[in-house]
Amino acid sequence: MTLDQLPIGKSGRIAAVGGQGALRHRLLDMGLTPRTMVTVVKVAPMGDPLELRLRGYLLTLRLEDARNITIEEEAQ
Amino acid sequence: MIFALAGNQNCGKTTLFNQLTGSNQHVGNFPGVTVDKKEGVVRDRRAAKHRFGHRRCPSAPNAEGQQDQAIVVDLPGIYSLSPYTSEEIVTRDFLIQEKPDGIINIIDATNIERNLYLTLQLIELQLPMVIALNMMDEMRSNGSSVDVNQLEKELGVPVVPISAVKNEGIDELIEHALFVAREKRRPERVDFCSGAVHRCIHATAHLIEDHAERIGVPVRFAATKLVEGDSLMSDLLQLNQNEKELLEHSVQEMENELDTDREAALADMRYTFIESVCAETVVKHGESREHLRSERIDHFLTHRYLAIPLFLCAMMLIFWLTFGVIGSFLSDLLSIGIDFVTAAVSAALLAYGINPVVHSLVVDGICAGVGSVLSFLPIIVVLFFFLSILEDTGYMARVAFVMDKLLRKIGLSGRSFVPMLIGFGCSVPAIMATRTLASDRDRKMTILLTPFMSCSAKLPIYAVMTAAFFPKNGAVVMVSLYMMGIIIGVLCGLLMKNTLYQGNPVPFVMELPNYRFPSPKSVGLLIWDKAKDFLTRAFTVIFIATIVIWFLQTFDIRLNVVADSSLSMLADVGRWIAPVLAPLGFTDWRVSTALITGFSAKEAVVSTMAVLTGTNIATLSEALGQMFTPLSAFSFLTFTLLYTPCVAAIAAVRREMNSGAAACWVALAQCGIAWVAAYLVHQIGGLFVR
Numbered sequence: 205m206t207l208d209q210l211p212i213g214k215s216g217r218i219a220a221v222g223g224q225g226a227l228r229h230r231l232l233d234m235g236l237t238p239r240t241m242v243t244v245v246k247v248a249p250m251g252d253p254l255e256l257r258l259r260g261y262l263l264t265l266r267l268e269d270a271r272n273i274t275i276e277e278e279a280q
Numbered sequence: 281m282i283f284a285l286a287g288n289q290n291c292g293k294t295t296l297f298n299q300l301t302g303s304n305q306h307v308g309n310f311p312g313v314t315v316d317k318k319e320g321v322v323r324d325r326r327a328a329k330h331r332f333g334h335r336r337c338p339s340a341p342n343a344e345g346q347q348d349q350a351i352v353v354d355l356p357g358i359y360s361l362s363p364y365t366s367e368e369i370v371t372r373d374f375l376i377q378e379k380p381d382g383i384i385n386i387i388d389a390t391n392i393e394r395n396l397y398l399t400l401q402l403i404e405l406q407l408p409m410v411i412a413l414n415m416m417d418e419m420r421s422n423g424s425s426v427d428v429n430q431l432e433k434e435l436g437v438p439v440v441p442i443s444a445v446k447n448e449g450i451d452e453l454i455e456h457a458l459f460v461a462r463e464k465r466r467p468e469r470v471d472f473c474s475g476a477v478h479r480c481i482h483a484t485a486h487l488i489e490d491h492a493e494r495i496g497v498p499v500r501f502a503a504t505k506l507v508e509g510d511s512l513m514s515d516l517l518q519l520n521q522n523e524k525e526l527l528e529h530s531v532q533e534m535e536n537e538l539d540t541d542r543e544a545a546l547a548d549m550r551y552t553f554i555e556s557v558c559a560e561t562v563v564k565h566g567e568s569r570e571h572l573r574s575e576r577i578d579h580f581l582t583h584r585y586l587a588i589p590l591f592l593c594a595m596m597l598i599f600w601l602t603f604g605v606i607g608s609f610l611s612d613l614l615s616i617g618i619d620f621v622t623a624a625v626s627a628a629l630l631a632y633g634i635n636p637v638v639h640s641l642v643v644d645g646i647c648a649g650v651g652s653v654l655s656f657l658p659i660i661v662v663l664f665f666f667l668s669i670l671e672d673t674g675y676m677a678r679v680a681f682v683m684d685k686l687l688r689k690i691g692l693s694g695r696s697f698v699p700m701l702i703g704f705g706c707s708v709p710a711i712m713a714t715r716t717l718a719s720d721r722d723r724k725m726t727i728l729l730t731p732f733m734s735c736s737a738k739l740p741i742y743a744v745m746t747a748a749f750f751p752k753n754g755a756v757v758m759v760s761l762y763m764m765g766i767i768i769g770v771l772c773g774l775l776m777k778n779t780l781y782q783g784n785p786v787p788f789v790m791e792l793p794n795y796r797f798p799s800p801k802s803v804g805l806l807i808w809d810k811a812k813d814f815l816t817r818a819f820t821v822i823f824i825a826t827i828v829i830w831f832l833q834t835f836d837i838r839l840n841v842v843a844d845s846s847l848s849m850l851a852d853v854g855r856w857i858a859p860v861l862a863p864l865g866f867t868d869w870r871v872s873t874a875l876i877t878g879f880s881a882k883e884a885v886v887s888t889m890a891v892l893t894g895t896n897i898a899t900l901s902e903a904l905g906q907m908f909t910p911l912s913a914f915s916f917l918t919f920t921l922l923y924t925p926c927v928a929a930i931a932a933v934r935r936e937m938n939s940g941a942a943a944c945w946v947a948l949a950q951c952g953i954a955w956v957a958a959y960l961v962h963q964i965g966g967l968f969v970r
Contacts, residue, residue, distance in 0.1 A: 221544060225364075226362075226364035226365075226786070226787060227787040227789070228543065229360075229362050229364060229543055230359075230360075230362075230364065230787045230789045231787075231789060232543055232544060232547035232548075233359050233360035233362060233397065233547065234359060234394065234789055234791075235393065235394050235397065235551060237544065237547050237548045237551050238540070238544065238548060240551075246578075246582060247584075248582065248587075248681050248682055248684065248685065249582070249583070249584050249585070249587045249588055249682055250682075250684075250685040250686070251685070252684070252685050253681065253684055253685075253788065255582070255681065255792060259391075259393045259394055260390075260391060260393060260564075261391045261394060261791060261792075261793075262574075262791065262792035262793075263789065263790070263791055263792065264677075264680075264681045264684075264788070264789070264790050264791075264792060265788075265789055266684070266688070266788055269787060269788075269789065
């Protein structure tokens with residue numbers, strides 16, 4: 205499953221970060237590294253981007269970019 | 281002594297910079313980009329001198345005294361030293377090439393994991409360094425703690441707990457910074473990795489040591505970046521083919537061993553180390569109050585249905601206060617003051633019996649010109665007061681979050697929304713507000729698109745023309761003009777995205793910081809900064825432009841003072857230009873002359889037409905009736921909507937793009953676009969209306 209498919213309020217553990225170049229590097233820099241827990245907090249009013257919570261802070265990410273991140277859903 | 285202040289966005293870096301330097305700041309640009317470079321002299325710290333200053337020979341005169349002047353350079357807020365954004369590249373170049381005497385790395389204790397990620401990369405630069413652990417007051421009040429001594433030991437860098445907002449620990453931070461710089465205390469460890477990554481970095485360091493030392497790049501930093509696949513670093517080091525192959529081989533070995541790629545391996549290595557450090561040093565007691573408060577506020581401000589209405593309400597309130605209540609009050613006050621001074625100067629000059637031309641220069645040229653420019657000042661001050669509050673509280677990031685989808689089509693992000701919106705009030709502060717955008721590319725594109733948002737100074741033109749030609753459909757005409765500006769702006773945005781700014785946009789991966797109360801000092805300094813910046817321009821570029829227009833208006837081609845404004849050089853210029861504008865439906869030279877004066881300020885268009893037609897505002901519409909048909913009136917409105925922004929806005933473009941050529945280009949391009957649009961309106965409209 206990819207991060208954009210994770211329902212609001214649910215958490216998952218990052219399995220892999222795909223994509224390339226600046227975007228991928230940025231995702232890794234911001235702490236979206238494998239084995240990190242991510243929670244989808246909310247979706248913006250127009251349906252995009254996402255609001256995520258990881259490593260104790262909030263991050264926004266567009267759906268198309270979230271599609272690059274593979275996750276394993278975790279039961280809370 | 282030069283210190284570099286580095287840290288993430290939203291970690292209180294600006295607040296700390298203001299605490300370190302007070303109002304003693306100088307703002308410039310890093311060479312070649314529009315990234316802010318703020319410098320300031322570190323405030324007086326007697327305690328620091330007392331303890332470390334001249335410890336060895338207290339009586340020696342100040343040989344070191346000169347060095348004692350410590351300057352701190354505020355680097356852009358970044359999350360990593362990767363080679364992708366101009367902010368990151370600027371920071372790297374500054375740290376590697378300028379070799380500051382010390383780095384002050386500010387980190388947010390409440391968000392320590394992600395903040396330390398940059399720290400680990402800064403440590404590799406092997407410059408004397410001290411960590412300012414900010415927001416310790418928040419940590420304490422939540423019952424959380426950081427074991428500072430342990431953190432120091434793990435990182436090998438002195439750590440000073442501070443609260444930038446409350447001005448706590450700043451003196452101690454300055455002491456430590458001076459100490460590490462003077463004693464050249466470099467970070468005590470650079471190795472945060474183990475296993476395959478460790479071996480690979482070491483092999484690489486060994487391989488490139490000579491190259492790195494030859495060009496003065498820290499070996500460890502260079503090695504890590506090369507392993508990460510950083511092409512800038514590999515170009516800088518000029519590795520030969522053999523070395524490149526060896527490097528590639530060693531990196532591939534690491535990738536195979538870890539079953540991941542180089543970028544992920546290094547990010548993972550850093551975060552793994554950080555997690556272990558945090559586990560040992562940070563104790564958090566549940567959710568912080570600040571976070572819970574932010575969640576509650578966000579419940580409304582980024583709410584599915586409420587977010588956009590609330591945002592629009594907030595912006596309307598700001599506009600109303602800025603352009604309606606406070607701004608107009610201050611503007612009125614200012615114009616009373618200016619009128620008073622002008623009258624006094626005029627009377628004094630007349631009493632002295634001065635040459636009437638000089639009198640006209642001073643009164644009609646200088647006083648009127650400066651006065652019209654100064655009338656912008658209250659708007660700028662008030663608008664930036666609100667803007668800095670939006671920015672500092674963290675609301676601006678939410679606006680970007682909510683509005684992102686709208687702007688994505690033209691290759692921008694939600695961050696550009698607010699500056700563009702301000703463009704409907706006044707282009708000058710709107711262009712100045714692009715400073716808050718995180719990327720150089722977005723900033724330039726936003727600056728270029730802002731003039732399409734019809735500014736409030738054009739309203740008098742619209743009002744006069746609609747009253748004269750479209751008395752029944754005034755509102756429709758007005759709305760269609762605003763819409764036309766937006767649509768053409770969007771088209772230009774699409775064009776720019778596919779031509780000039782084709783490069784990859786900076787990814788929209790943005791932090792939503794906790795809401796915080798803005799620091800009055802930061803708000804005050806920002807307003808002061810913007811006001812100073814504007815006034816500097818007002819009395820240089822804008823001042824000269826108004827004098828030129830006065831000159832053209834007052835003299836004829838033989839430099840005689842004209843009695844009738846229709847004989848002036850400006851009128852001549854208007855007559856030359858008139859044929860160019862003829863295809864748009866308005867041939868009268870008075871119209872083109874009025875449009876030229878609009879370059880000094882858009883309000884001048886109406887007043888010039890009144891002067892040239894020998895009417896006043898009340899009787900102007902009759903005179904206009906003879907110069908325009910309803911169709912050519914609409915074509916004229918289209919032209920005024922789109923043609924060159926006023927000189928104050930052009931000066932702002934020049935300042936923010938850091939390029940005079942870009943400013944000229946904007947002025948010319950806008951005129952071209954305006955001509956084409958007005959031509960189309962006139963020709964297509966002509967098919968339906970006669």
